[in-house]
Amino acid sequence: MKVPLLDLKAQYNSIKTDLDRALLAVVESQVFINGPVVEEFERAIAQYLNAKYAVGLSSGTDxxxxxxxxxxxxxxxxxxxxxxxxxxxxxxxxxxxAKPVFVDICHDTFNIDPTQIEAKISPKTKAIIPVHLFGQPADMDPILALAKKHGLAVIEDGAQAIGAKYKGQCACTFGQIGTLSFFPSKNLGGLGDGGMATTNSDELYNKLKMLRNHGAHPKYYHKIIGGNFRLDALQAAGLKVKLPYLDRWSEARRNNARFYDRAFSGSLVVTPVIHASNTSIYNQYCVRVEKRDELLAFLKEKGVGSEVYYPVPMHLQECFAYLGHGKGDFPIAEEAADHTCALPIYPELSQEQKEYVAATILSFYK
Ligand SMILES: Cc1ncc(COP(=O)(O)O)c(C=O)c1O
Known part of the structure; x- marks a missing residue:
């Protein structure tokens, strides 16, 4: 049996008629940049997250x-x-x-460890970026408290966490700005690159809108230097069709996670820990395993898609050597990089596929 890590064709086939129609409507309108479709999608996302504003952008990175x-x-x-x-x-x-100042993660959630942040705050610190990794929110209360105490901004990197909740409130609505990615593998994935920024601040909203358009306001009058960071109307149209399905898809991922949690209980496979305050959208289902690289090779041989998120923590990346970090600086992250393995969790997985993935992994450890 073959079980890919992600099967985007299965999703496309389930919404093909509506998606094709929406894309064709944009082509027929010939309005590709900004315009009503982008604005409608921005309003829909703001409403979905219960944020005041959402600004369509070219990618989660942007x-x-x-x-x-x-x-x-x-x-x-x-x-x-x-x-x-x-x-x-x-x-x-x-x-x-600016200088990225790194902090280690919590062993159970893979998210930034809030207890290690304060020691890293200096007079030069301006902001904190918690990442809601794999679809589970970071522990926001202590992060927000520290930001308030030290007068720092908080940007939530919610690229993997659209619709995830912390204490009942959507991720990306806690800090000054939240960021989303619509990369095709995300729970809400586009037909290419796309992203969004959310904010409850009128001032930041206006600035984000200016910055995504070369800092212009009005057209051809540049108060600040921005860039071309716009979301295409074609992407917005496709994403708008998908948005009403998002909760159903994330629930299907949670169901799949429950299946794996049960299947691996009592085994050597350590399943993801989701805190009681959190609702994860399981953009990834990452287990912790021994003999990880041998397992990856075995899964490949058996037709099961898997991936390592992420093999090298940021402090050990070659491009950040100038920061002077070395092995052992952030041991929990380093341990995770050597032991995590993402399994297929996409909503359209069949029961047989899930059973095959679990049985294959369990047979490896027998
Ligand atoms: C945590 C995180 N931040 C940022 C990004 C960047 O998003 P994009 O690929 O849309 O530029 C990603 C995308 O994978 C991500 O996972």
Whole structure:
């Protein structure tokens, strides 16, 4: 049997008629940049998350860059974030000339350890970027309390966590700005790249809108330097069709997670821990295992898709060598990088496929 890590064709086939119609409508309108479809989608996302504003952007990476720009992060500033994340979180900080200051993660959730943040705050610190990794919110209360105490901004990297909840409230509505990605593998995935920034601040909303359009307001009058960070109307149209299905899809992922949790209980496979305060959307289902690399090879041979998120924490990336970190600086993240393995969790997985994945893994450890 073959079980890919993700099967986007299965999703497409389930909504093909509506999706094709919406895309064709944009083509027929010939309004590809900004316009009503983008605005409708922005309103729909703001409503879905219960945020005041949402600004459509070209990617989750650009959402982070523009969020930092909107908060006036400059060369020499320091921004605290987790060392265990997708590169874009740290890369965006460095691209603006600021210094990424890394913090280790909690062993159980893989999210930034709030108890280790305060020691990293210096007079140069301007912001904290918690990442809601794999679809589970970071522990926001202590992070927000620290930010308040030290006068820091909070940008939530919610690229993997659209619709995830912390104490009943959607991720990306706690900090000054939240960022989302619509990369095709996300729970709400586009037909290419796309992203969004959310905020409850009128001032930041206006600034984000200006910045995504070269800082212009009105057209051709540039108060600040921005860039082209816009979301295409074609992407917005496709995403707008998918949004009403998002909760159903995330629930299907949670069901799949429950199946794996049960299947692996009592085995050597350590299943993800979701805190009682959290509702995860399981963008990834990452288990912790011994002999991880041998398991990956075995799964490949048996036709089961798997992936390592992430093999190298940020502090050990070659491009960040100038920060002077070495092995052993963030041991929990380093341990995770050597032991995690993502399994197929996408909503359309059949019962037989799930059973095959679980049985294959359990047979490896027999
Ligand atoms: C945690 C995190 N941040 C940022 C990004 C960047 O998003 P994008 O690929 O849309 O640029 C991703 C995408 O994978 C991500 O997982």
């Amino acid at each position: 959402a982070l860059v523009i969020a930092l720009m909107a908060l006036d992060i400059k060369p020499g500033d320091e921004v605290i974030t987790t060392t265990y994340t997708f590169f874009a979180t740290a890369g965006s900080i460095a691209r603006l000339g």
